[in-house]
Amino acid sequence: xxxxxxxxxxxxxxxxxxxxxxxxxxxxxxxxxxxxxxxxxxxxxxxxxxxxxxxxxxxxxxxxxxxxxxxxxxxxxxxxxxxxxxxxxxxxxxx
Amino acid sequence: xxxxxxxxxxxxxxxxxxxxxxxxxxxxxxxxxxxxxxxxxxxxxxxxxxxxxxxxxxxxxxxxxxxxxxxxxxxxxxxxxxxxxxxxxxxxxxxxxxxxxxxxxxxxxxxxxxxxxxxxxxxxxxxxxxxxxxxxxxxxxxxxxxxxxxxxxxxxxxxxxxxxxxxxxxxxxxxxxxxxxxxxxxxxxxxxxxxxxxxxxxxxxxxxxxxxxxxxxxxxxxxxxxxxxxxxxxxxxxxxxxxxxxxxxxxxxxxxxxxxxxxxxxxxxxxxxxx
Numbered sequence: 001x002x003x004x005x006x007x008x009x010x011x012x013x014x015x016x017x018x019x020x021x022x023x024x025x026x027x028x029x030x031x032x033x034x035x036x037x038x039x040x041x042x043x044x045x046x047x048x049x050x051x052x053x054x055x056x057x058x059x060x061x062x063x064x065x066x067x068x069x070x071x072x073x074x075x076x077x078x079x080x081x082x083x084x085x086x087x088x089x090x091x092x093x094x095x
Numbered sequence: 096x097x098x099x100x101x102x103x104x105x106x107x108x109x110x111x112x113x114x115x116x117x118x119x120x121x122x123x124x125x126x127x128x129x130x131x132x133x134x135x136x137x138x139x140x141x142x143x144x145x146x147x148x149x150x151x152x153x154x155x156x157x158x159x160x161x162x163x164x165x166x167x168x169x170x171x172x173x174x175x176x177x178x179x180x181x182x183x184x185x186x187x188x189x190x191x192x193x194x195x196x197x198x199x200x201x202x203x204x205x206x207x208x209x210x211x212x213x214x215x216x217x218x219x220x221x222x223x224x225x226x227x228x229x230x231x232x233x234x235x236x237x238x239x240x241x242x243x244x245x246x247x248x249x250x251x252x253x254x255x256x257x258x259x260x261x262x263x264x265x266x267x268x269x270x271x272x273x274x275x276x277x278x279x280x281x282x283x284x285x286x287x288x289x290x291x292x293x294x295x296x297x298x299x300x301x302x303x304x305x306x307x308x309x310x311x312x313x314x315x316x317x318x319x320x321x322x323x324x325x326x327x328x329x330x331x332x333x334x335x336x337x338x339x340x341x342x343x344x345x346x347x348x349x350x351x352x353x354x355x356x357x358x359x360x361x362x363x364x365x366x367x368x369x370x
Contacts (some may be wrong), residue, residue, distance in 0.1 A: 001154045003326060008321045015318065016098075022318035024353035025310055044317040048147055051324060052306050054154045073230065077172045081300060084179040088307040091187065095262060 004051035011043030020093070056085055096318055104134060104319070105326040108148065112330025115152060118350055122148050122327045123269035124208060127201060128363055130319075132364065138194035138201075142268030144307035146302045147320040148327040149270045153276025153299035165292035167234040167285065170247055171300075174257040174279075174293075178271060178301040181261020186308035189266045192233045195365045201267050202361035208273050209354040229244040236289060245286055253283040257297075265305030270298035 015022060018040070026034055026045040034042025063078035107129045111122035123145040130141035189197060224233040224246040232247035247253075260274030272294045280289035309315050 001151070004151075004164070007323065008325055011317070011321055012325065022096075023316065024313040025315045025317045025320065041317050044321040048315065048317060048320050048324070051147060051150055052303060054309070055150060055303045059172070059175075059300065060194075061281065062168060074169055074172065077169075077176060080176045081179055082174060084176065084183060084304055085307065088183045088186075088304045089311070091308055092311040 001051070004047045004054065006083055007043055007047030007050060009047075011040045011045075011047055014038060014043060015040035056082070061087075100134060100194070101318075101322055104130070105322050107133070108323045108326025109330035109333075111148070111237075112152060112327035112332075113334040114350065116331040116334030118212070120208070120270070120272060122152055123267070124205065124354070126323060126327070127268050128205075128361060130323075131198070132357075132360050136319070138197040139189060139309070139314045140188060140319065142197070142266075143241075143306070143315040144320040144323045145268035146264075146306040146309060147315060148323050149268070150299050150306060151324045151328050153270065153329050155293055161271040164295040165236045165289055167232065167247070167289055167293045167298065168212065169230070170232045170279070170283075170285070171293045171296040173230065173232070173250070173296050174254060174275070175300040177254045177258045177273070178261035178264065178297055179304040181258045181263075182265035182301045182303075183308060185265025185267075186305040187260035187265075188262075190308065190312050190314065192266075195367065197267070198361045199365035202252050202358040202365060204263060204267055204269070205354045205358035205361065209351040209358070211277065212351045212354075213348065220284060221286050222248045222330070234289065238288070243286055244369045245284065245289065248284050249282050253278050256282060256353070261301050261304075264298065265308070268305075270294075271301055272298055278369075303350040317328075 011055060020040050022044060024043045025048050026041060028049055031042050031045035035046055036042070058079050059078055063075055063082070065073040065077060108122065109125060111125035111129070114125060115122040126148055127141045129143065130136040131138055174321070208218050230250065232250070233245065235242055235244040243253065249271055254341045256278035260271035260278065263269065263274055264271035275294040275297060276290045279285040279293060280287055285293065319342055321364055
């Protein structure tokens with residue numbers, strides 16, 4: 001989470017110093033490219049992507065912990081949450 | 096974005112984070128009306144930014160509660176399946192819904208929250224330890240020197256209720272705690288502290304599904320979401336320090352009045368009277 005905030009703060013600082021256009025959050029590849037060009041939009045997008053990914057990382061951690069403890073029912077539940085997230089990623093294509 | 100407007104949004108988000116942590120609410124309930132009524136953002140963009148803020152506040156507090164073993168992670172994951180599914184469905188509905196209808200629904204949700212804050216009771220019994228269907232979700236946590244042990248009942252009913260919380264979250268950009276906490280407390284027999292902590296854990300997962308949908312549709316504006324997340328994070332840090340010193344009840348009553356007033360403004364927006 002602190003990494004996300006550091007990225008967001010860098011983005012805001014670049015915007016305040018250099019200005020620039022900031023629109024919708026960019027996809028991961030575009031965000032990295034934009035950040036390498038020292039654009040505020042890229043750093044802000046990376047920060048938001050990291051932030052959004054944090055709860056997902058927690059679910060993956062739960063999956064590993066339950067699988068190691070042989071609690072397969074709860075590992076399956078963790079996988080179902082990950083499945084819903086995957087569905088959310090694909091939903092625009094489906095729609 | 097004009098620097099003064101940006102400063103105004105950061106301060107508003109900080110106030111939302113502060114009040115949210117004092118009152119046990121996600122900041123979305125303040126952020127969405129503020130962004131639409133004060134700063135003129137469309138409902139969908141305000142909701143997108145709010146979902147990012149909800150994830151920020153949930154991540155911070157959830158890690159504390161999980162470490163302290165107050166969150167029931169097993170229960171949170173099971174309910175998280177349906178809340179995230181609800182969040183996804185709610186977000187899809189919101190993307191295709193007229194913003195005036197969303198304003199109307201948000202106003203109704205504010206009225207319910209005001210009612211919930213005044214009425215909230217903690218008199219329901221705590222479920223004894225034991226399995227709930229195929230899953231044993233019994234858990235315990237330390238309350239001072241005492242160990243509180245509890246089971247979980249009515250899992251199916253709880254999942255149905257949480258689905259509503261998920262749809263509310265994805266559709267209106269809030270955490271869904273005002274639905275999840277009473278569902279766990281009153282229907283499932285979970286103690287209040289564990290219900291709040293588990294809800295905190297769940298709302299990050301719920302908002303995640305909704306936020307991904309808004310992201311896919313280009314409705315999360317990077318600059319707006321960034322300053323809202325920074326503001327909420329700072330506000331909730333201050334709020335968590337103040338919460339030990341302030342008494343909640345008077346604050347809750349005052350805040351309920353504020354919520355009813357904001358609901359009235361949202362209804363005016365829904366009718367097209369406000370821009």
